[in-house]
Amino acid sequence: MAATNILRSRRTRRRAGWTAVLALLALILPYMLVNSPQFAVFGNTIPLSIDVLSYAVVAGLAVLSLVVLVGHGGQLSLTAGFFMGVGAYLTMILSNETALPFALCVVAAALVCGLLGIAVGLPALRIEGAYLALVTITLASVLPSLVRLPVISGHTGGSNGLSLKYTPSAPDFIGQVPTWLGHLPGIGPSYIGTYALGPAQAASVWIFYLVLAATLAVFWLVAGVVRGRTGRAVHAVRDHGIGAAASGVHVARLKVMVFGLSGLVAGVAGGLYALVFRIVAPETFGLTLAIYLLFGMILGGHRALGGAVAGGFAVAYLPVITGQIKHIPAVPDRWLVGPTASFLLGLLLILFPLVLPGGVAGLGRRLGFLRPLGTGRTDAPAASGGRATPPEPGTAQTPARTAEPDTAPTTSARANAMSPNRRETRS
């Protein structure tokens, strides 16, 4: 028990430390990036704008929808880009054409995406694996044509896309923050400056915080579902459907529900995308985005909720970075003339899974920053009223589970298939 308390204490402190780091970054980064600084690497100029930072957060949410569906639900799907597009378009149309507050437009669009997700999930009861992937690829590529249909192009803007009329106005203090940050000893005057932001810059920063808050809320909700009883049942269905059904789990309902949840999350991402960029166009939500999001999920770690954040940053920043590369050490510049961004991006898409087979989350586990999959929550009793008995470190159970790759069904998950009421391992 003493050992457990020490571990819990260390984990709590570690978590507090990381939370402080991330909170500080969230506070400072938007102000660092609001003036679009450029970063020089090997003679390449990499722009770092606040809109891309906001997009990284939004993309993290879209990747999360895939983590839920593919990683936890076990449904090989490429629908995230489609639902994100539907969410973005619906949010814009509702905001532009009705008097609803913008936040309500996002919620309404997300709910519609959730319902659409359920509709898309129905065929998944009959088909799975590569066949399901094939169906969802069709969906991923259909949106650009759909929004151009003459019957709806009056609302969607057709080929020219749609602009958001709603403009959020930032509270006054947002524009004043640089003045306060500028007085930070050491870094303030040199790297932030002591100036007040203009309305457009303040709005960009405010949008970042709104997007971040909404994203954190959705992550929290999804984590609650995934780590709760429903999540355990979902994992049971994923790992051993027949066993789960034999234990009384309603397999069909759960599968469809996961599609609905995934659609809902991607719909929120779409609504936030509309807020960040204030324009949606057909080309944005095609097959390329679907592939990027799938890559983001693999890079982050396909069952790691936190990995979705890393995946989102990859989705947002890798195309920006590869598009700017004109010089690579030891590579003649003439080889980098022309449209080489696709090639470089493709190369990264191949290399990342090879170098990081478990994604960023897997790397975090190897380095000890994240708990290995299947080791259970040692702080679970407090959260669950003391129902669970966490495994003690050093017992025979822990190393065996730690050694399991996160792509394979875990022993614990198979056990959960037989007993979905038991507290599930943390993903």
Add this chain to the structure above:
Amino acid sequence: MNRIPKACAGLATSLMLVIGAGACSSSVAKSSSGGRMTGTVEVGTGVKADLDKCPSTWNQTGGITKDSITLGISAPRSGPLAGVGGLADGVKAWFDHVNATDPVDGKKVEVEIRDDAYDPARTKTNVQDMIASGKIFSFFYVIGTANNIAAQPLMSQACIPQIVGGTGSLDLVGHPDKDPWIQGGLLPYATEADIWCQDIVARKGKGASVSYLAMDNDFGDAYAKKLQECASQGDIKLVSQQRHAPTAPSITNQITTMAASKADVAILGTTSAFCGQGLSGIAASSWHPQVYVSTTCGQVGATFSPIDPDGKGTHVALNRKDPADAKWADDPTVKETIKVLKDENLSIVGTPPDGVLLGRYIEYAMRTAAKMDGGLNRVNLLKVMWHSDFQNPQSLPGIRFQTDGVKDPLIFDSVQIGTYVPPAAGEKVGHYDIAKTVVKGR
């Protein structure tokens, strides 16, 4: 091991990174001379620029330093339309040549290229970043209508011109009295479709039956709308109207349906590989219409050579000399274009030669502006944009780059109709027979 130090290390690393990012921030370019211009300036017939609406930090010489002038472009360099972005490389290649031989106003012209993968959101971010950098004197040819809808308001609010903008949308480029900061750099698709109509009437008389295929995007929409207008006026009779998705793997079904119509004329209002597919499909059928293809497919090397002789007799609206066309093999301008492109390891097939064509005009505009009172600045550049008269040596003889404010806002509005002739025995590439008459959109 206690984890707090790791978190501290993380904090330190993160701060180092953000500080590093700040340390590497670009500096705002300083204007080379003169105070800020104010007031409303007439920059062309019926075209006025209200400089009082420009940002307080704006200066007419922004983006010009004592050594350099920087131009900016956002273009697709990745994704399915990455090839279109090759135009930016062509412009850069031309200015590398100019910098080495006879610099504009004694300064080096730098071209900043940003990839947007044809995604309007990325175009907007790119333009926003480039404006914020303070380095850009003028933008040019930001590609795509939706992309310009997203990004042009930023350029106009920042009072930074976009010379030869990459859109044929008349809503954006046809009203300089509403927005003087953007000039069109494309033959508007509606104008091209109107020219087809005129040519069909001239060759076949009124009421010829027409079957068309248009791509399912703004580009195809513009063709389709104008052809329908033309039909409603009785100039042509539309007997089959087909569309295809930009991502379609094949257009075989559409061509089969068009062939069944047995129309007198077939129009392929599409682009890239679809043109070749369509021409081959028509050639393989028992249907022998007079075929027109989009000017975007007008390149001999890219469209016709791979399918020779299937494109025989095809009509195309042309306005420039094609470096891959055997007809221009001895033309000094074409030779120079080929050398400039080859020096930069660029292809003479595809969009890079179009980049050189535009580069020549941008060079003319900047040199002309530099000779005006006040020298090279954004206001003088606007004046040239809205009052140009330039015989681009890379254009077909008789086609001039002309504008005159609201009276004639389109720099590309006239063409000559070319008829493709496949290579004869012993020849490697085909050529166009080009009609002497210059046709102008109505």
